[in-house]
Amino acid sequence: MSDSKPFNEEKDTCGMVCLKYLLCVFNFIFILTGCGVFVVGIWILVQKADYLSLLASSTFAATAIILIITGVVVMATAILGCFSVYKEHKGLLRLYFMLLLIIFLLVTIAGVLAFIYQQQLSDELKWHLNNIMVENYNQPGQESVTQSVDKLQQEFHCCGSVNSTDWERSLYVQSSSAEGRKVPDSCCKTKTERCGIRTHPSNIYREVMGMIFTCCLYRSIKSDPY
Structure with missing residues (x-):
């Protein structure tokens, strides 16, 4: 009997029926998980787009795209x-079980890398945020950065x-435009x-902006914002 034909000799057994229902329940949960990952990716792009200008590289912005693609692949x-x-x-x-194995391996690798590089990410964000505040805040042509920093602090x-x-x-605090401010009003x-x-x-x-921002970004990538 070819692979394209159903294996009728097993389909009427109690064990096969139970397995079919179990796999259906598992796949339903899998679909919900994929939807959750997809929604997180969309949420990052839409709700947290203002913060992308504060990130050290476009790699972090690409994380949202990766989450969206991952969600679609999981649902499919x-x-x-x-x-x-x-x-x-x-x-x-x-093919289905092969795809499940690949997804499991990719998620495992991503989790290990996230754990290994979490401190490096935190240090890089703190350094980059510090440079932004010193050099770019409230400077000509940096309106989007200024608004993002103010929104983040508030x-x-x-x-x-x-x-x-x-x-x-x-540079802002040291300039006359600060009008005596020691920190921004935000x-x-x-x-x-x-x-x-x-x-x-x-x-x-x-509170420390770098630490809060790192934790917020890390949670956004790992879990559903709702």
């Missing part, structure tokens, strides 16, 4: 599994890459005009 594999189980097609079942209640003293070296717990003049802990956030 699950649909293939459902179809092959329904048709009891041996050739398609072999949204995550932080001030500076390491701490608020990072702003002391900023560092303030209650944002008002020129509130950045006063750097008392009761007035400005003390």
Whole structure:
């Protein structure tokens, strides 16, 4: 009997019926997982697009594209599994299990690499954010960077890459346009005009931007934002 024909001699057994239902349930969960990964990728591109200008390279932005592609591949594999189980097609079942093995290996490798390079990513982000604040914040032609930094500090209640003293070296703070501000107004717990003049802990956030941003990005890549 060729692979293109159903294997009828097994399809009526109790074990085969149970296996078919089990695989259908597994593939349904697999489809939901693929949808989740796909949604995370879209979420990063749409909701966190403002932060992409703060990243050290386009590699991090490409992560969202990779998540979207991965989600599509996972959903397609699950649909293939459902179809092959329904048709009891041996050739398609072999292809399905081969794709499952490849996906498992890729996820394992990605997880290991993420664990190994997590600290390197954190250090690179802190260094890059520090340079942005010192050289680019509120400078001509850097409006998008300025808006991204302000939004980041307000949204995550932080001030500076390491701490608020990072702003002391900023070209903006040292210029006359700062009007006496020691930190941007976006560092303030209650944002008002020129509130950045006063750097008392009761007035400005003390959390570390680099650490918060790294954790946020890492969680966005690994889990569903909802």
